[in-house]
Amino acid sequence: MRQVGCALGLAALVAAGPLGAQTMRTYGASRPVADAQPPLRTTLEFGAGRVVVRAGADDALYDVGLRYDADRYTPLHRYDPRTGILQLGLKTVGGTGLRVTSRGQLEQVARFAFAPTVPIILQAHLGASEAVLDLGGLTLVELVVRSGVTRGTVDFSSPTRGDCREALFSVGAAELVAMRLANAGCAEVRVEGGVGRAVLDFTGSWRRNTRLTAELSMGTLTLRIPRGTGVRVTADRFLTRFDLDDFARTGNTWSTPDFAGATRTLSVALTTNVAGFEVEWVD
Amino acid sequence: MPRAGNRAPLLALLALILVAPLPVRADSAAINTGELTDRVRELLPFLGSPSAPLLPQVVQASAQGGPSVDPSRLDAPERLEIELRSALREPIGETRLTVIDGIARIGHYSLGSAERHRGHVVVLKGDAEVHGQLEGNLVTLDGDIIIHPGARVTGDVLALGGKVRDPAGGITGSRQEIAAFTPVRAPAPWPAVVARRGAGLLGVFLTMLVLGFGMVTFGRPNLEIVSDTVTHSFGRSFLAGVIGQVLVLPTFGMLVVGLFLTVAGALLIPFAVVVYALLAIVAVLGGVLAVAHAMGETITRRRMARGLAVSPNSYRYVLTGLVAIAASWVAWVGFGWVPVAGTIAFLAAALGTWCVATAGFGAALLSRGGIREEFTGRLLPPAMMTDEYLWATPQLGVPAVKRPPKDSA
Numbered sequence: 001m002r003q004v005g006c007a008l009g010l011a012a013l014v015a016a017g018p019l020g021a022q023t024m025r026t027y028g029a030s031r032p033v034a035d036a037q038p039p040l041r042t043t044l045e046f047g048a049g050r051v052v053v054r055a056g057a058d059d060a061l062y063d064v065g066l067r068y069d070a071d072r073y074t075p076l077h078r079y080d081p082r083t084g085i086l087q088l089g090l091k092t093v094g095g096t097g098l099r100v101t102s103r104g105q106l107e108q109v110a111r112f113a114f115a116p117t118v119p120i121i122l123q124a125h126l127g128a129s130e131a132v133l134d135l136g137g138l139t140l141v142e143l144v145v146r147s148g149v150t151r152g153t154v155d156f157s158s159p160t161r162g163d164c165r166e167a168l169f170s171v172g173a174a175e176l177v178a179m180r181l182a183n184a185g186c187a188e189v190r191v192e193g194g195v196g197r198a199v200l201d202f203t204g205s206w207r208r209n210t211r212l213t214a215e216l217s218m219g220t221l222t223l224r225i226p227r228g229t230g231v232r233v234t235a236d237r238f239l240t241r242f243d244l245d246d247f248a249r250t251g252n253t254w255s256t257p258d259f260a261g262a263t264r265t266l267s268v269a270l271t272t273n274v275a276g277f278e279v280e281w282v283d
Numbered sequence: 284m285p286r287a288g289n290r291a292p293l294l295a296l297l298a299l300i301l302v303a304p305l306p307v308r309a310d311s312a313a314i315n316t317g318e319l320t321d322r323v324r325e326l327l328p329f330l331g332s333p334s335a336p337l338l339p340q341v342v343q344a345s346a347q348g349g350p351s352v353d354p355s356r357l358d359a360p361e362r363l364e365i366e367l368r369s370a371l372r373e374p375i376g377e378t379r380l381t382v383i384d385g386i387a388r389i390g391h392y393s394l395g396s397a398e399r400h401r402g403h404v405v406v407l408k409g410d411a412e413v414h415g416q417l418e419g420n421l422v423t424l425d426g427d428i429i430i431h432p433g434a435r436v437t438g439d440v441l442a443l444g445g446k447v448r449d450p451a452g453g454i455t456g457s458r459q460e461i462a463a464f465t466p467v468r469a470p471a472p473w474p475a476v477v478a479r480r481g482a483g484l485l486g487v488f489l490t491m492l493v494l495g496f497g498m499v500t501f502g503r504p505n506l507e508i509v510s511d512t513v514t515h516s517f518g519r520s521f522l523a524g525v526i527g528q529v530l531v532l533p534t535f536g537m538l539v540v541g542l543f544l545t546v547a548g549a550l551l552i553p554f555a556v557v558v559y560a561l562l563a564i565v566a567v568l569g570g571v572l573a574v575a576h577a578m579g580e581t582i583t584r585r586r587m588a589r590g591l592a593v594s595p596n597s598y599r600y601v602l603t604g605l606v607a608i609a610a611s612w613v614a615w616v617g618f619g620w621v622p623v624a625g626t627i628a629f630l631a632a633a634l635g636t637w638c639v640a641t642a643g644f645g646a647a648l649l650s651r652g653g654i655r656e657e658f659t660g661r662l663l664p665p666a667m668m669t670d671e672y673l674w675a676t677p678q679l680g681v682p683a684v685k686r687p688p689k690d691s692a
Contacts, residue, residue: 023464027360028447031457059452070361070464078358079457 023070029077029088030063037061038084039119039141045076045089047127049108055137056113064088065111073108088112089125114138119162126152135160136183143167143186147174147196156183159205163187171196171219180204182226187211193219193275202226203282206264214268216240216275223268227281230262231255235270235277243278337375337390337408345370345379353383354403354420357441360461364443367407367424375408385419391426396433403438410445413453420456425463430454473620480616488609495572495601503597505653509573510580510600512646515660521638524570524645535559566652570643573653575604582607611635 040061044053049068056063066075066089073090080086089110110129114120116137123144124133130150135143136158142165145154152174164186169176174196181189182204191198193216200212201224214221225231233244233254247254259265270277345351350370352363372378380387385403392406396414403419404411410426413434420438421428428442430449439456440447444463447454471479498506513520535556542548542555579600586593593599611632619625649658 025464026462027459028461029457029459032452032455034455074359074361075461077360077457077459 025068025070027066027068027075028064029075031061031079033059033061033115033118034081037118038082039121040084040086040114041121042086042088042114042123044112044122044124044126045087045091046108046110046125046129046131047073047090047092049110049129051110051112051124051126051129051131051133053112053114053122053124053131053133053135055116055135058115058117060113061115061118062086062088063111063113065109066090067107067109069108116161126150136180137161140164140184140186143184144170145176146170146172147176148172151175151177153177153179155179156181156204159183159207160185166190168192169198169200171198175199177201182206182210188213191215191221193217193221195219198222199224201282202229202266209265209267212266212268214270214272214277216270216272216277218274220276220278221270221272222278222280223266224280224282225266227283228258228262228264229256230259230265231268231279232259232265233268233270233279235272237270237272237275237277239274240270240272241276241278246279246281339388339390339392339409340376342378342380342387342389342405342407344381349379349381351381351383352405354385354405354422354441355383357420357422357439357457357459360441360443360459363422363441364424364461367405367422367443371407378407380405380407394434396431428458428460476620477616480619484609484612484616488605491568491572491575491605492602494568495575495605496598498569498572499576499597499601502653506569506573506576506597508650508653508656509569509643509646510576511656511660512650512658513574513577513642514581516646516649516658517642519658520645520649521642522645523648524641524643527566527644527648528641531563566647567640567644569652570645570647571608571640572601572605572643573646574639574643575608576600577604578607579603579605608636608639 042062044051064077068075068090072092074093076087076089076091078085078087090108114122117139119139119141121142122135122138122140123146124131125146127148128150129148129152131147131152131154133145133152133154134157135154136156137160139161141162143154145152145168147170154169154176155178157180160183164184166188167178167181167184167186168190169178170192172194175198176196177199179201181200181202184204185207187208187210189200189210189212191200191212191214193214195218197220199222202210203224203226206226206229212223223231231247233247235242235252235254242254244254247256256262350366352366352370354363357363367380370378370380375389378389382403382405385405387405387407388409389407390409391412392404392409393412394400394404394415394417398415399418400416401418404417404421406421406423406426408425409423410429411421411423412429412431413421413436414431415434417434417436418438421436421440423442423445425444426442427445428440428447428449430436430440430447430451430453432451432453434451434453436454436456438454440449440454440458442460445460447458447460449458538555538559539552542552576597577600579602580595582603583593583595583599587595615625615628615632618628646658647653650656
């Protein structure tokens with residue numbers, strides 16, 4: 001019986017045969033800004049790899065550079081000039097099999113750049129990507145960032161143009177860091193957290209008062225707020241660790257002493273379950 | 284020689300061609316290698332020219348149900364590439380392709396500055412140069428797209444396996460380029476991996492065996508002293524080996540600096556470098572062989588203790604020890620291709636070999652290359668340097684008189 005088992009095991013190993021080769025390709029796409037350019041409604045899809053998003057040249061509506069595993073993905077590029085709907089990134093082609101080459105060989109890379117002058121509604125679905133989004137300088141109308149299981153950084157290195165209605169950060173099991181959010185000038189910021197960690201840094205150039213709505217489940221949310229900002233936190237919490245020593249509590253509301261007279265305010269509405277929440281003051 | 288004789292006319296013809304006068308160029312009298320090559324190929328077409336440009340030609344539309352592409356939407360470039368490649372025939376002139384609302388061309392395509400073309404253009408196996416007005420989409424397969432200043436393409440362009448060059452911004456739509464396939468080297472099948480690694484292990488083993496037998500033949504006393512040092516002072520040897528590895532480079536630097544600071548010594552630096560490197564290699568290799576000797580001796584003596592009749596000699600010790608060391612690599616040879624397990628096997632074998640090399644290196648240092656016997660356990664300790672051992676009680680003792688049983692009294 002043992003001999004039969006050994007023979008079957010050996011046969012299975014032999015039948016597995018040589019493993020297939022992977023193919024990496026590069027892809028580039030761009031489009032000039034049209035004369036009557038509608039706002040850009042962009043969806044970025046990128047499942048795995050490294051992603052960089054930033055503002056590009058004024059005359060290029062978008063500029064994309066990809067390096068991807070052609071056995072598993074194919075470039076996604078759809079644009080409707082009438083509506084401004086744009087889809088960019090990679091979509092799967094159903095490739096399967098064991099990846100046996102080194103990570104460096106098969107590392108997928110994506111670079112996206114958008115015209116700073118064209119209003120943009122940006123949805124970024126980052127999956128398991130390691131993303132760095134520098135959205136400073138863009139005419140940002142709305143932002144949605146959905147991060148899966150790896151680390152993502154959204155930075156507003158310089159003030160955006162126009163008025164941003166909303167920024168939504170959805171964190172699965174990932175760590176998402178949003179830097180210099182005040183430069184985004186968004187009226188409302190929303191955070192949907194799973195078991196990951198989100199750090200929202202509200203430094204930068206404040207243009208308006210901001211509302212923050214956070215729904216956390218087993219995740220951790222850290223707010224970095226410039227000292228002198230009036231903050232009010234309204235919490236609906238369950239088994240949540242709070243770190244609000246400098247706040248005055250009234251029922252389910254915590255406020256900084258100077259909230260009523262502050263020149264800039266941040267109103268936070270928290271719904272948390274078995275989560276962590278803390279505020280760090282930045283000088 | 285008959286084959287050489289057959290080639291003679293061809294060689295003579297080539298020689299004639301090569302010495303024939305080339306057209307005189309006003310800018311340079313030097314012979315242009317490219318022209319020479321072209322001339323040879325022109326006169327000897329049977330030589331072939333794999334990189335020769337294709338003769339530009341129109342692709343005829345395919346029959347009903349034949350290959351057809353629609354370049355009006357270029358949002359699935361890889362699918363379009365597959366369709367175009369599957370339409371290619373050999374010879375290329377046999378290719379038939381229907382382009383919906385457009386035309387297909389083979390080879391270099393150029394649209395003149397005074398020309399205007401309406402409809403899509405698909406160019407196979409060639410570059411597309413636009414000087415004029417193109418109202419439609421432009422696609423190339425294995426070719427570049429060049430939009431010259433003053434030209435205008437009212438539509439999208441896509442270069443499959445090529446580049447898009449549009450310095451003046453003459454494209455109103457999107458520009459896409461997708462590089463040719465660059466396959467990542469396919470991993471070798473695991474039997475080949477096993478065979479290659481096995482051969483490598485065998486080669487290293489045989490090399491070490493030859494070196495070991497050489498040391499036994501010509502330097503047996505030194506080898507045995509280093510081996511005994513490992514056996515009797517393993518911990519001390521290992522520690523000395525670790526410290527020695529750390530100090531190898533600083534010592535080398537001090538040696539070079541010291542020699543450099545003296546006028547005469549500076550001349551010796553090249554020799555010192557070579558000698559130092561050789562000493563280090565000899566210390567490590569000799570140390571490994573000494574550890575192998577010690578391991579082999581231990582294994583052989585255990586076998587003899589079990590009653591096996593084997594010949595206890597240093598050649599056997601070295602062979603047995605090297606087999607034992609190589610055995611740690613056999614697991615990696617056999618299963619190194621297995622993810623995770625292969626890495627673990629490699630790390631285990633590498634760690635074991637490093638320990639062996641470190642202990643051997645340290646033993647070589649402690650024994651000064653097999654000269655000093657302080658750590659070999661051969662010298663009697665001071666406590667033993669008396670004559671008391673002559674009067675010591677025999678280890679087996681003296682059997683006592685058996686006490687008579689009580690009931691016998």
